[in-house]
Amino acid sequence: MPEKKKILQVKHLKQYFxxxxxxxxxxxxVSFDIYEGETFGLVGESGSGKTTTGRSILQLYKPTDGxxxxxxxxxxxxxxxxxxxxxxxxxxxxxxxxxASLNPRMTVEDIIAEGLDIHHLVNSKEERxxxxxxxxxxxxxxxxxxxxxxxxxxxGQRQRIGIARALAVQPKFIVADExxxxxxxxxxxxxxxLMIDLQKKQGLTYLFIAHDLSMVKFISDRIGVMHFGKLLExxxxxxxxxxxxxxxxxxxxxxxxxxxPEIERKRKRIQYDSQKEEMDGKERTxxxxxxxxxxxxxxxxxxxxxxxxxxxxx
Amino acid sequence: MPEKxxxxxxxxxxxxxxAGEVKAIRDVSFHLNKGETLAIVGESGSGKSVTTRSxxxxxxxxxxxxxxxxxxxGENLLEAxxxxxxxxxxxxxxxxxxxxxTSLDPxMKIGQxxxxxxxxxxxxxxxxxxxxxxxMMKAVGIPDADKxxxxxxxxxxxxxxxxxxxxxxxxxxxxxxxxxxxxxxxDVTVQAEILDLMKDLQKRIKTSIIFITHDLGVVAGMxxxxxxxxxxxxxxxxxxxxxxxxxxxxxxxxxxxxxxxxDSDTLxxxxxxxxxxxDPPKGDPFAPRNKYAMKIDIERKPPFFKVSDTHYAATWLxxxxxxKVEPPLEIQRRWKKYALMKKDHELxxxx
Numbered sequence: 001m002p003e004k005k006k007i008l009q010v011k012h013l014k015q016y017f018x019x020x021x022x023x024x025x026x027x028x029x030v031s032f033d034i035y036e037g038e039t040f041g042l043v044g045e046s047g048s049g050k051t052t053t054g055r056s057i058l059q060l061y062k063p064t065d066g067x068x069x070x071x072x073x074x075x076x077x078x079x080x081x082x083x084x085x086x087x088x089x090x091x092x093x094x095x096x097x098x099x100a101s102l103n104p105r106m107t108v109e110d111i112i113a114e115g116l117d118i119h120h121l122v123n124s125k126e127e128r129x130x131x132x133x134x135x136x137x138x139x140x141x142x143x144x145x146x147x148x149x150x151x152x153x154x155x156g157q158r159q160r161i162g163i164a165r166a167l168a169v170q171p172k173f174i175v176a177d178e179x180x181x182x183x184x185x186x187x188x189x190x191x192x193x194l195m196i197d198l199q200k201k202q203g204l205t206y207l208f209i210a211h212d213l214s215m216v217k218f219i220s221d222r223i224g225v226m227h228f229g230k231l232l233e234x235x236x237x238x239x240x241x242x243x244x245x246x247x248x249x250x251x252x253x254x255x256x257x258x259x260x261p262e263i264e265r266k267r268k269r270i271q272y273d274s275q276k277e278e279m280d281g282k283e284r285t286x287x288x289x290x291x292x293x294x295x296x297x298x299x300x301x302x303x304x305x306x307x308x309x310x311x312x313x314x
Numbered sequence: 315m316p317e318k319x320x321x322x323x324x325x326x327x328x329x330x331x332x333a334g335e336v337k338a339i340r341d342v343s344f345h346l347n348k349g350e351t352l353a354i355v356g357e358s359g360s361g362k363s364v365t366t367r368s369x370x371x372x373x374x375x376x377x378x379x380x381x382x383x384x385x386x387x388g389e390n391l392l393e394a395x396x397x398x399x400x401x402x403x404x405x406x407x408x409x410x411x412x413x414x415x416t417s418l419d420p421x422m423k424i425g426q427x428x429x430x431x432x433x434x435x436x437x438x439x440x441x442x443x444x445x446x447x448x449x450m451m452k453a454v455g456i457p458d459a460d461k462x463x464x465x466x467x468x469x470x471x472x473x474x475x476x477x478x479x480x481x482x483x484x485x486x487x488x489x490x491x492x493x494x495x496x497x498x499x500x501d502v503t504v505q506a507e508i509l510d511l512m513k514d515l516q517k518r519i520k521t522s523i524i525f526i527t528h529d530l531g532v533v534a535g536m537x538x539x540x541x542x543x544x545x546x547x548x549x550x551x552x553x554x555x556x557x558x559x560x561x562x563x564x565x566x567x568x569x570x571x572x573x574x575x576x577d578s579d580t581l582x583x584x585x586x587x588x589x590x591x592x593d594p595p596k597g598d599p600f601a602p603r604n605k606y607a608m609k610i611d612i613e614r615k616p617p618f619f620k621v622s623d624t625h626y627a628a629t630w631l632x633x634x635x636x637x638k639v640e641p642p643l644e645i646q647r648r649w650k651k652y653a654l655m656k657k658d659h660e661l662x663x664x665x
Contacts, residue, residue: 045501045502045503045504046472046501154587156587157587184357184358184528185357185528185529185530185569185572185573186357186568186569186572186583186584187357187583187587188572188583189572189573189581189582189583189584190583190584190585192581192583193581193583211501211502213502214531214573214574215574217574218574218581251503252502252503254506255502255503255505255506256502256531257502257505257506257509257529257531257532257534257535258531258534259530259531259533259534259558259570259573260534260558261534261535261537261554261555261558261559262555262559262651262655263534264531264534264535267535269506269510272503
């Protein structure tokens with residue numbers, strides 16, 4: 001099997017926010033890679049830094065430290081205007097709140113075509129209109145919707161518009177920040193299926209950020225678990241869910257409600273106390289426990305995690 | 315026979331809007347048994363919140379109760395005066411809202427907010443009420459309660475605020491607690507803690523709960539009985555096992571099927587969107603999105619068909635002589651599991 005190509009490398013990313021004398025370490029030394037064509041899920045509770053990580057990757061914030069390497073180029077050091085534009089075109093974002101992320105004074109056509117205009121991807125009004133109509137149909141909307149305004153659409157339809165906008169410039173990589181959490185259950189499935197379809201057709205790579213663990217498991221090839229600004233565990237979706245190593249991951253999974261009353265009656269929750277790890281002063285970095293399955297731990301904990309991993313094999 | 319503590323009959327509520335009359339609740343009937351948790355599940359706009367708000371008399375001004383009864387202790391709450399409702403609210407029937415950030419008064423110490431219902435409804439002295447508030451804060455698991463009783467809402471996290479809201483709702487030991495998506499705004503781990511807390515307190519003060527949510531996972535863990543709402547109607551109701559393991563209405567199938575389980579590899583979505591209630595559909599409201607729909611579904615509203623003593627569903631698929639359809643695989647899997655569970659149960663009761 002040929003080596004998979006890394007489309008994105010995040011190395012020791014730090015994003016601190018200063019608020020008076022207090023510094024919030026929103027993202028604290030986070031490293032991971034995303035391979036071409038895969039979906040990398042980032043899960044964590046509110047305040048864990050998952051959204052900030054996504055935004056820092058796209059340079060919506062200027063990272064405090066660390067590197068973001070997209071297609072072998074450090075995106076912070078892009079010099080020429082052309083290079084910067086290319087990155088902005090290749091990497092797109094879908095936002096959480098479909099009610100706040102669309103300009104209420106712009107028509108759907110103008111919203112979707114904004115990127116086309118900026119990157120000079122269309123040459124005439126007719127071509128612009130035609131491309132917007134194609135995009136609308138691609139995301140399952142009607143081409144007649146182009147002249148309408150965002151308030152005329154439901155939440156699920158708006159999120160489709162947000163997806164069409166991201167797709168307009170033919171990106172390679174999309175950061176989807178909780179794209180479905182504002183939607184109803186039956187509509188969530190529609191949007192997720194649409195995203196999977198588009199990925200298959202266009203070879204897109206996703207960074208899918210969410211707190212809904214069962215949906216992340218469903219859509220992701222690999223998953224990273226964040227807590228208090230730190231990445232605690234990375235592995236394939238099955239590794240992280242079925243063979244979790246870190247106690248925090250275990251507690252998170254044990255808290256996910258399952259739509260099955262029999263399972264719910266037997267549920268045992270696992271508690272996690274972050275203080276224990278914070279307080280002992282050991283230096284922790286990512287260690288590979290089984291191939292492709294990493295956990296943040298100190299040197300002397302590696303053996304323990306290896307035993308945990310081995311216990312799943314029995 | 316369990317005692318009915320609340321009985322809602324043929325409730326019908328319209329909203330006057332600029333666009334016309336929105337028929338938000340269309341002939342809804344259900345009851346709540348003493349000590350149980352009834353979950354009402356549905357998507358936004360299905361009418362689940364409006365239904366519960368009508369119980370406690372908190373409907374918006376443009377709401378218009380067209381018909382029906384809400385019977386509580388032999389009294390129809392829809393005809394009760396505002397003064398009577400004020401005596402009931404927070405005392406015999408309490409409500410917890412979705413957003414813990416906006417349901418507390420930012421200018422009042424939380425101790426005062428928790429103590430207020432006792433002073434108002436039970437005639438407690440300030441000192442008594444304060445002491446009881448402190449006790450309640452400990453009961454809902456707020457650490458350092460004697461210090462934090464003097465703090466303001468902004469000094470608490472979302473999960474802690476929801477604990478405070480629960481303390482306020484339960485301090486008068488109400489007979490009924492209405493919980494409108496109480497954990498939707500919270501993280502999963504905090505949600506799990508709050509749900510455990512609610513179950514624990516329910517046992518202690520023997521309150522009956524109506525739990526509104528769109529999260530079927532939460533329903534599976536909380537509910538004794540479940541009512542599935544769609545487009546202002548209840549389409550199916552039964553025990554939690556009836557609904558999760560023996561669902562009969564195609565909408566319930568669709569809901570269950572569009573949730574990923576931790577080991578599923580396909581996700582089936584329900585196509586389309588819910589109907590516009592300005593002009594509600596004539597027949598089964600789910601028919602336009604239902605791939606199993608027959609001609610009669612569009613023309614005539616189905617009555618409730620009995621599945622078992624506890625389980626009813628409004629779908630023509632249950633009518634005598636209706637064609638047999640094959641439900642989605644996940645539903646077939648659940649039916650099979652239910653058959654096995656029943657068999658086990660029979661074996662156990664025989665021995």
